Every structure is written in structure tokens, then in C-alpha cells.
Amino acid sequence: MNGLALPGAEHQVTLRTPAELADALPYLLGYRPDDSIVLVALHDREKRGRFGGRARLGIPAQPEDWQSASDQLAQGLVKGSERRGARPGSMVAYLCQEPRSGESGRDVMERLRPLAQLLRTACGRLDVPVIEALCISDGRFWTYTCPGQGCCPAEGTPMGLPGTSVLAAAATYAGLQVRGSLKDLTxxxxxxxxxxxxxxxxxxxxxxxxxxxxxxxxxxxxxxxxxxxxxxxxxxxxxxxxxxxxxxxxxxxxxxxxxxxxxxxxxxxxxxxxxxxxxxxxxxxxxxxxxxxxxxxxxxxxxxxxxxxxxxxxxxxxxxxxxxxxxxxxxxxxxxxxxxxxxxxxxxxxxxxxxxxxxxxxxxxxxxxxxxxxxxxxxxxxxxxxxxxxxxxxxxxxxxxxxxxxxxxxxxxxxxxxxxxxxxxxxxxxxxxxxxxxxxxxxxxxxxxxxxxxxxxxxxxxxxxxxxxxxxxxxxxxx
Known part of the structure; x- marks a missing residue:
């Protein structure tokens, strides 16, 4: 579905499923985000999406701030891509947050569902559709684009072990490193x-x-x-x-x-x-x-x-x-x-x-x-x-x-x-x-x-x- 061009690699890695997109996020950013909204631009080249710019913003604590945060992130990524001469054809959105006390990963996913919709709407107003929106929490992921016909488990899909995917192997070969979490970096x-x-x-x-x-x-x-x-x-x-x-x-x-x-x-x-x-x-x-x-x-x-x-x-x-x-x-x-x-x-x-x-x-x-x-x-x-x-x-x-x-x-x-x-x-x-x-x-x-x-x-x-x-x-x- 989407090709990820790795620096130093002689070929690209093709991602076809939400699980592969979820696994790709740390390699796209260089770290594992936490408490973050992430938008990744996709550019259509010969009908195959290629990853472009990325934008990250902390998830606002107050839901009333979600609208402005969504608009800010979408506009910033689209305008930044345009300045570099390549308007995105579509987006992938990620919401990453660990459960609060008493919450489960599914609770986080449901609580952030309105934010995912605001992101999709903000990108849509710019004529850049969000083709996939994922929530990653407690070692699992959920897709907000699932039609709800029993294709995705309600309890979420477990994330793969770090470093075990084909993408991880390709990234290691290309010399890409994931430097822990955002908290470790800051x-x-x-x-x-x-x-x-x-x-x-x-x-x-x-x-x-x-x-x-x-x-x-x-x-x-x-x-x-x-x-x-x-x-x-x-x-x-x-x-x-x-x-x-x-x-x-x-x-x-x-x-x-x-x-x-x-x-x-x-x-x-x-x-x-x-x-x-x-x-x-x-x-x-x-x-x-x-x-x-x-x-x-x-x-x-x-x-x-x-x-x-x-x-x-x-x-x-x-x-x-x-x-x-x-x-x-x-x-x-x-x-x-x-x-x-x-x-x-x-x-x-x-x-x-x-x-x-x-x-x-x-x-x-x-x-x-x-x-x-x-x-x-x-x-x-x-x-x-x-x-x-x-x-x-x-x-x-x-x-x-x-x-x-x-x-x-x-x-x-x-x-x-x-x-x-x-x-x-x-x-x-x-x-x-x-x-x-x-x-x-x-x-x-x-x-x-x-x-x-x-x-x-x-x-x-x-x-x-x-x-x-x-x-x-x-x-x-x-x-």
C-alpha cells in the first residue's frame, strides 16, 4: 500500500496493513512517541503512496483544545509540504497515549475517538484525506477507519515485538535507529x-x-x-x-x-x-x-x-x-x-x-x-x-x-x-x-x-x- 524509502537502502519496504503502519511509526520519527498526535504525509507516485513529511504535537489535556490542535497540525504539515514543492495526496494519522489510572487501552481509544474525527475533518477541509487513523495504547493498536463488521478485535491488536518485523530488519540494514521513547529524548x-x-x-x-x-x-x-x-x-x-x-x-x-x-x-x-x-x-x-x-x-x-x-x-x-x-x-x-x-x-x-x-x-x-x-x-x-x-x-x-x-x-x-x-x-x-x-x-x-x-x-x-x-x-x- 505505502512505500517507505529508507536512507541507504537499495529498495523500498512496502506496507500493506494497519499492523505494518503501526509498526512503522517509530522508524518514521526516530523514536517511540508518547502522548502524541502524529500526522504523516503520503505522496502518490505511480499510484503508490510514499511517505513524506511528518508532524507531531502533544495531545492537549482539554478536549476543547482538540479542534485547534487538529487544525494547526494539518495546516502546518500541508503548508510545509507545499513549501518543499510536494503537496500531500493523503495522510496517515496516529494517536499515541498510555492508559490513565483505571483505564484500559480500549478506554483510551474510545476517549480519543472524537480527536481522530477532528483530525480527519481538518485534513479533509484541505482536500487531503486521512486514509488510515490508528490509536496505539498499552502495547496494542486500533484503527478508526474499520467499518465495524467484525474484522478487527474489540480488544485491539497486539503490537509486534520491537525489532522483529521486516521493516525493523530493513531499517537496521539501512542504519536507521530508534532512540527509545520521546520521554527518554526530552x-x-x-x-x-x-x-x-x-x-x-x-x-x-x-x-x-x-x-x-x-x-x-x-x-x-x-x-x-x-x-x-x-x-x-x-x-x-x-x-x-x-x-x-x-x-x-x-x-x-x-x-x-x-x-x-x-x-x-x-x-x-x-x-x-x-x-x-x-x-x-x-x-x-x-x-x-x-x-x-x-x-x-x-x-x-x-x-x-x-x-x-x-x-x-x-x-x-x-x-x-x-x-x-x-x-x-x-x-x-x-x-x-x-x-x-x-x-x-x-x-x-x-x-x-x-x-x-x-x-x-x-x-x-x-x-x-x-x-x-x-x-x-x-x-x-x-x-x-x-x-x-x-x-x-x-x-x-x-x-x-x-x-x-x-x-x-x-x-x-x-x-x-x-x-x-x-x-x-x-x-x-x-x-x-x-x-x-x-x-x-x-x-x-x-x-x-x-x-x-x-x-x-x-x-x-x-x-x-x-x-x-x-x-x-x-x-x-x-x-
Whole structure:
């Protein structure tokens, strides 16, 4: 019925039954989805459907949100396919969710039946029919397109054992890997929730009291950027020299042990500066990329408690390096999590859109390489990181608007005051963007230094936006 073209394979695998379609899902996505709506586009070539783009969205907890989620997913996949020059001929829909307490897999299937119908209707309005809609739950699957004449068991059909199908063999031969569940993938970025989180939060509080005045000061902001990058470079090289460990969970625990709480706190706060973040994003290829990605993952896990919004910076860096090195799956999830931490984080939004549209990351790499060349400050040129500032950083310290884009505090966020044991407020200890931390700023006023930084940071993001737009338009013209 549908042909799945496997990278590196000399032939295609033909799927003819709902069971084969259900088994194919992890290989289409690269992981086993959970609590997910998935749409897969099919393209008609010589009357045989070939799999095209895929789109995934978490199942909204409230049924009243199902309509908008269905419309969003269908429109996004169809429009994205059209931008790549191939409108889908049909769709396959999947609903994946494990039973709640007291539920069975069949209960899940019945509860989600209205969502399946909304998906089919949303795709139908776009003239793209859903030819199969499956619910996968509790190790079984059901088809919503069954005519109900006794052809499908009411208790569902058991899924095959992982790795035992013809498709699994073909995928293994072609070098495709299924990297566990979506939860396993996102767990690498989630903030700590163990008792260790308290120590990290204390370190963040302490570091913010020391760094906030310096980040906000015209005379010291550039020095903080240099110190942040020097420390990040030190930890990156420490990670690179560490003994290899097999398995993602053991490897992440090893990296956590190589990073001290106070080091993580300084880096998390320092990366709230957009220019510092952009300079760190230059570690995107070659020997720098892999340890840098590990560092950004580790920092994302340290954005605990009230500092969770600060995770937007390291998550965006992780997503960017993953995309730059060819791992679109991890890139999309990390960038989506960055937008979850801060929906207004422009760099994450641009990268997420570009990655989802299948653009070439080389356009962004060229931009960052140019910035690195302009700075004239490669790692080889900084043997001791003596504190000598590059021209752009020196101009930033004096408040001059230069093409190097002075650091900005505009990405830091205001935080709600939280009472502490002595009855005071912890709002003043939350990070560089806290209003109460701006000692010289008049209530309701605007700091001139912050205004200059914000404008410069917007120019920096604007240049990146222009590079991505140029690549997007060029891709459309080629299509």
C-alpha cells in the first residue's frame, strides 16, 4: 500500500496493513512517541503512496483544545509540504497515549475517538484525506477507519515485538535507529527535580547577586561576557577529555558530575546575554560540536526551580548544535522545549521554523563563521584569556552601537516575588532581568544602557533572521 524509502537502502519496504503502519511509526520519527498526535504525509507516485513529511504535537489535556490542535497540525504539515514543492495526496494519522489510572487501552481509544474525527475533518477541509487513523495504547493498536463488521478485535491488536518485523530488519540494514521513547529524548534536557536541585538553586541565587550588577553595568558587561565564554570553553574542553561512557543516561550522569553548581550558575546567567550566546553558538562543527552539545544539555538540566525560564538559552544552543551536526530529531525537540521555556525567544523560534521547513543549516553557519572572523578571536588566539577585549566587546562596554552587537539583558525575564523564610522577597535574586535588581533604575523607567543593549541585540537577531529568510526564499525558488 505505502512505500517507505529508507536512507541507504537499495529498495523500498512496502506496507500493506494497519499492523505494518503501526509498526512503522517509530522508524518514521526516530523514536517511540508518547502522548502524541502524529500526522504523516503520503505522496502518490505511480499510484503508490510514499511517505513524506511528518508532524507531531502533544495531545492537549482539554478536549476543547482538540479542534485547534487538529487544525494547526494539518495546516502546518500541508503548508510545509507545499513549501518543499510536494503537496500531500493523503495522510496517515496516529494517536499515541498510555492508559490513565483505571483505564484500559480500549478506554483510551474510545476517549480519543472524537480527536481522530477532528483530525480527519481538518485534513479533509484541505482536500487531503486521512486514509488510515490508528490509536496505539498499552502495547496494542486500533484503527478508526474499520467499518465495524467484525474484522478487527474489540480488544485491539497486539503490537509486534520491537525489532522483529521486516521493516525493523530493513531499517537496521539501512542504519536507521530508534532512540527509545520521546520521554527518554526530552529527559536529557529536563531540569533536575531531585534533592540536588536545591543546591543548584542556591548557587544560582548566589551567582545572580554577584553577576546582576555587573551584567547591567556599562563598564563591566563585556568583561562578564569574556569570563562566561572562558569558563564555557574550559568546561567544554573538560567534557571533551572525559572518558567515554556508553548509554545516554550514564553519559549524562557523568557530565553532571564534571560540572560544579557554581560553574553552572555562572554559565546559565551569562548566557542570558544574546551576544555571549551567539559567540557560544559558534562551537557548532568539528571537534567543538559534540562536547559543546553535552555542555548545553547539562546546563539545561541545571535550570531548576524559578530559573526554568533561563533554560531557553542553553536549550536553543543545544538545538542549534544538534541541527548543525545533522540530528534534526534532537534539534526539533530541544528548540520546542526552548520555546516552551520562553515563547518569545526569537533565536529559538527562527531555528525551529527553519529546521521544520527542512532548510540547510549552512546559512546560519555562514553567519556565525562571519561573526567569528570579524571578532578575530578564535580559541587558538586566547591562550590565557587574559581579559583583553575584542573591538566589539570594547565598544559594548562603552555603549557604542557596533556591528558586533553589544550584549543585551533584554532576554532576561521578570520573575514573580516568592516569600522566603524571613518574610522577605526573593524576587531580587532571580536573575539579570529582574526589575528589582536594577539598583539605579527608576520605577517604571527605562535604563538607557538596557535600551542600547536591547536595540543592538535586536539587530543581531535581525541579521540571523535575514540569513534564514534568504535561505528560505532560495529554497522556495529552487522548488
Amino acid at each position: 529527559a536529557r534536557f529536563l531540569p533536575w527535580e531531585s534533592t540536588a536541585a536545591l543546591g543548584q538553586e542556591v548557587a544560582l541565587d548566589t551567582a545572580s547577586m554577584a553577576l546582576v550588577p555587573r551584567i547591567l553595568g556599562d563598564d563591566s558587561r563585556a568583561a562578564v561576557a569574556e569570563e562566561t565564554l572562558a569558563l564555557a570553553r574550559l568546561i567544554r574542553d573538560r567534557f571533551a577529555a572525559a572518558f567515554p561512557v556508553s548509554g545516554t543516561r550514564p553519559a549524562d550522569l557523568r557530565d553532571d558530575g564534571l560540572l560544579e553548581n557554581d560553574e553552572a550558575a555562572v554559565l546559565i546567567l551569562g548566557l542570558q546575554d544574546r551576544t555571549t550566546r551567539d559567540r557560544a553558538a559558534q562551537w557548532m562543527e568539528g571537534d567543538e560540536a559534540a562536547p559543546a552539545l553535552r555542555l548545553w544539555r547539562a546546563l539545561s538540566r541545571r535550570c531548576v526551580g524559578p530559573y526554568r525560564e533561563h533554560a531557553a538559552a542553553p536549550l536553543t544552543l543545544a538545538g542549534w548544535v544538534a541541527w548543525s551536526t545533522g540530528d534534526e530529531l534532537e534539534a526539533r525537540e530541544a528548540l520546542a522545549m526552548a520555546l516552551g521555556a520562553d515563547p518569545d525567544y526569537l533565536f529559538a523560534r527562527l531555528l525551529h521554523q527553519a529546521c521544520n521547513e527542512g532548510l540547510d543549516p549552512e546559512s546560519v553557519r555562514r553567519c556565525l563563521r562571519a561573526q567569528r572572523t570579524e571578532q578575530g578571536r578564535s580559541d587558538a588566539d586566547r591562550p590565557g584569556d587574559s581579559g583583553t577585549l575584542p573591538p566589539a566587546a570594547g565598544a559594548a562596554a562603552s555603549g557604542s552601537p557596533t556591528p558586533g552587537a553589544p550584549p543585551s539583558t533584554s532576554t532576561a525575564r521578570r520573575r514573580k516575588a516568592r516569600p522566603v523564610a524571613n518574610g522577605g522577597s526573593r524576587a531580587g535574586r532571580r536573575g539579570p532581568g529582574n526589575r528589582t535588581a536594577r539598583g539605579s533604575r527608576p520605577p517604571g523607567g527605562t535604563s538607557p544602557a538596557a535600551d542600547r543593549s536591547r536595540r543592538a541585540a535586536d539587530r543581531a537577531d535581525g541579521r540571523m533572521h535575514g540569513q534564514i529568510d534568504n535561505e528560505r526564499h532560495g529554497s522556495q525558488e529552487e522548488g
